[in-house]
Amino acid sequence: MLGILIKKEITETMLDLRFWVVTALFLILIPLGMYVSRKDYERRLANYQQEQQMYRQHYGKDVGPYVEAQGFRPPSLLSIFALGLDPFMPDKAITSRSGLVRAAKEPGIDNPESLLFGKADYLFNVSFIVSLAALIFTFNRISGEREKGTLRLMISGSIRRGEILLAKIVGNYLVLLVPFVIAFLAALIILNASSVISVWSSGLWPALLVIIIVTLLLILVMVSLGICVSTLTYGSIASIMMLFLVWIIAVLGIPKISPMIAEAVYPIESRKVVDLAARIAREDIEGEFNKKKEELFEKCCTEFGTTWEDIAVEPRTDAEKQAYAKYDREVLALDSECQKRVADAIRKLEQDYRNRRNVQASLAVNLSRISPVSCCTYLVSGLCGTGPDEPDRFIWNAERYQEQVKAAIYDNWVVKTYRMGEPLPNIRVRQTEGFDQSKASVPEMKYEYTPIAEVLRAGWVDILLLFVFNILFFAVAFWRFNNYDVR
């Protein structure tokens, strides 16, 4: 009986105008969105390759003691599917001798109009269009049949209500999958037509498979929700109003309002304020230690019968050599204390800021998980390397690159500062033994996006919630349908 009911649902739905309207929508939007995203990715990739090439050409051999090496972040291949945070992520990490690496983004945006209107990628199509289509398919499956009078005929045929409900969900789900799968395959063909992307590459397939599964799960959730909405109303007009309310709240309202509530409940200062405060703290500490170092140098010069104004950069007399030697020994402690204090001060500011930001983000994420679309968005954007965890991932990559450059360049230079600023600076720089400046080059940053296993480990709550939503909506629909007046 279930099979017959499912077949009936499939036939009925495919003969409905809605099926053709939704098919047209999917066949236009999903491949077009993929084409636009593919072109956008190709442009970003070309920019990245150009930047890296120009940098290596002009600055690749600059391995001096104060070099600020630049490591570039390649665009994520899967960002074609979900642009997410990619336009706002830094393009490069810049190292420094002091040990602090900073992020930088090229100024300007190539397409500012897109900021006004939003994205046109796969995730957008699934979150908005496919979810709306699922609700349009199903919103009056129960209430509409009741109005037509066919529902009471079915019930009077001693068919179990649970079977009817299940048949409606399965039948409509299978029908909705047809245009989606055709459109998706067309999109993959368009993607594969690119010279820089291969759909069969090992970097793409595993994540793509998981994205497809998550999408199918979301579609099932929305179909169940649509059927559930239908069991809550007795007429098509009421159903459509309820559909409208549910879609606005679930797809648009909750995900958007959650970060706002989190910001209102747990406000934090912006990144710019933290950066400014860090800069001032650093300047204050370094200023204090530069003064101490100058005093130490003065003391050493005086001890050996010379003055800091007269002493040469390269010591000539024994007294000058002894003064430098004593300063070299005693300044190490000051240097290391200065670096430690700067690093501690900045780390504290950063850590405070990050902790508070994480609390705020966590609050927003947990609030938004009331909507199944949010769960899908976190999973898909996480798999595509454009999710909420990517900023931290960038920092991890940047710090790793800093260590790499430190080992390859900074540790091969010894820099001693005897006097800063007025009247004349006195800084000595020399290479360590075995370091050949002419043969060395700036290392490249090997950027690693979050692996799939880690994304799934972090996103298990979202996967679980998608299953829970399915069960919840089915349970509510089942309970409601069992009390539904079919007359």
Next chain:
Amino acid sequence: MLSAIISRECLSNILNLRFIVGLVLCVIISVACVMILTHDYQQEMADYNLRVNLQDEFLSKYAHRNRIGGMITSQKPPERFRPLIIGIPREANLGSFDDNPLPVLFPPLDFLFIVTIIMSLLAMLFSYDAITGERQRGTLRLVISNSIPRAKILLAKFIGGTASLLIPFILSLLAGALYISINPAIQWDGSAWAEFSLLIAASVTFISLFYLLGLMVSTFSRYSSTSILTCLFLWVLLILVIPNMCPFISAQLYRIPSINKIERQVEHLLDTERDELGRKFSREVLKKFATQYGVIYSEFESLEFGGLWGRCSPENRKATQQRAAADPEFKAMVDAFREQINQAWTKANRIQREKAEKISHDRDTKVAAQNKIAKNLTCISPCANFIYVATDLTGTGLRSFDYFDWLDGEYGKMFWPYLQRKVQDAMKKDPTFETNSFLDISDRPRFVFKEEPLRDKLDAVLPYWGILVLFNVVFFVAAFAGFMRYDVR
């Protein structure tokens, strides 16, 4: 008769479930939005004040000549319409990526969202069965059989429907406006309230457009189910698809060199090439001085030019100063040398800057052309037109970036000559003044942000507003044409 039909339409809409749902949704979301965004606005204002104070503090302690340029960035206060419209973050292109990333993934709710998504959907849900529903119920043929002109019926449906639809919208706006007016943190002057009134007028134009669209679809359909599906299909196209796709499509239709490539070219011109040119001009100065001053020039050269050209040891720098103090002829040559070297570098800077400006100008022209194509394409969608009107009117859109850049440029015209004068005064007082020396700029001119005049904003938004009015006219005419031939049985 017209008023009777209008009041009948109003009453039937108000007594419908749709009205209750719309009212509840509008009022709750609007009030929640305004409260949350006002709170955000206060936070941003506090953040802005903190940044300005920190910048002042930094400059009061560490305004070394070579750092001032990097620290003198004009700070933009949060837009005064921020409690209503979020707009585009100023730092969208500067990667404040370490802030909360969720608002990037899910752009927040604001007035634009309420109008473009909620009100437009509500308008279509009010109107999709205005004709088909009456036909299915059988009341339409009863009305027509009373010799009422069809045009009057259509007009009455439009006026009555739009009026009942605007009730929840106006109520929610009034609640929001009341909250803003009593909040001491938001100080709106006359021009702000004028802009607000214009914003409401634009919103009414937009909402009535979608009501007419639903009405038009209803006059071309036989059944309400067909009508609603067509309406939703058109809504998805006009609100979600066209505005989102068009910027990317225009980027493909009219390609421009990437901003990164241009920045690199400009950087190369102003850095490497400029240095080469500066060195070339400087070598010409050296040749000229060698010929002109002979022996004392050779002495000066042996002292590594006192650090005025190329590297110089501290001893030689000191020796140069001592020699200049003792020998007036030597001092005159050093002063002339300094001036001519500065001129050589100024000339090199000017030539390279002109080249860089030409490249940037070319790119800006191409970007403007691409933006124009994108705007023209997106004008197919009424949503895009309304967003341009609303954001440009309230100073929260792309236009506000250009205006801020212009204001910044005007401030630069005041600040850089001031800095130049300060440096020259400092050099006169202390000949050893150099790039790492501290400069007291506490009396510098400060950047003050001023709102763009309403007249200029209106000039910019009128074309898009005109398109919205045109859409209204087109949809009404189409609905009229459809209804004239409509079979009411």
